[in-house]
Amino acid sequence: MQSNERREREREMRDAGRLPPGQSLTLKWPVLHVGSVPLFAPTTWDFRVFGLVEEQLRLSWEELCKLPQSEVLADLHSVSRWSRFDNRWGGILATELMKRVTLRPEARHVMIHGENNYTANLPISDFLLPTTVFALRHDGEPLTAEHGYPLRLVVPNLYGYKSVKWVRGIQFLDRESPGLWEFNGFHIYGDPFKEQRSSS
């Protein structure tokens, strides 16, 4: 039975220290976002790197797809208390993208921009972790529209609201500036293992 299997895997993950406090394991994959799923227009789509960089970068869909790709195996922890384990994300590592960018010395934080003005903030040190990936695929399949097709950021060490679906750009800043959910009361950093859900 699904619920027995779920409980068993949940215990396994808890024993392995992989289940953050207050979370429960899901075998399904919930869909969670504000607004509607945007349409993808490959000819006009672009990805922009701007803000505190020596030179801005603009990649077309075709150019982005030519960047070297890797796989990251990681867990996804939503602030709404579900965790999905062992997701195999295929795409472009943040560190790979950043080989094409020179930061200005005062850059400290990065604002992630998604379609429909969704934003999320994180420190550059987290952005540059080897587990941060701009994913095109999940478990070997292209992302579905509702999970972020064509491109989503995945930041496995922080709550899911940092893993911006339908990502279109990143902006480097010299200070911590709240994104959409951080502005609306979610924790500015969002470490699931410290249960940093809200800012109060």
Ligand SMILES: Nc1nc2c(c(=O)[nH]1)N[C@H]1C(S)=C(S)[C@@H](COP(=O)(O)O)O[C@H]1N2
């Ligand atoms: N563009 C965008 N990305 C988003 C969100 C959103 O509302 N818009 N929600 C975030 C939240 S809170 C979570 S938990 C994850 C959920 O990803 P999933 O829907 O693929 O499970 O997406 C994140 N990325």
Ligand SMILES: [Mo]
């Ligand atoms: Mo979430």
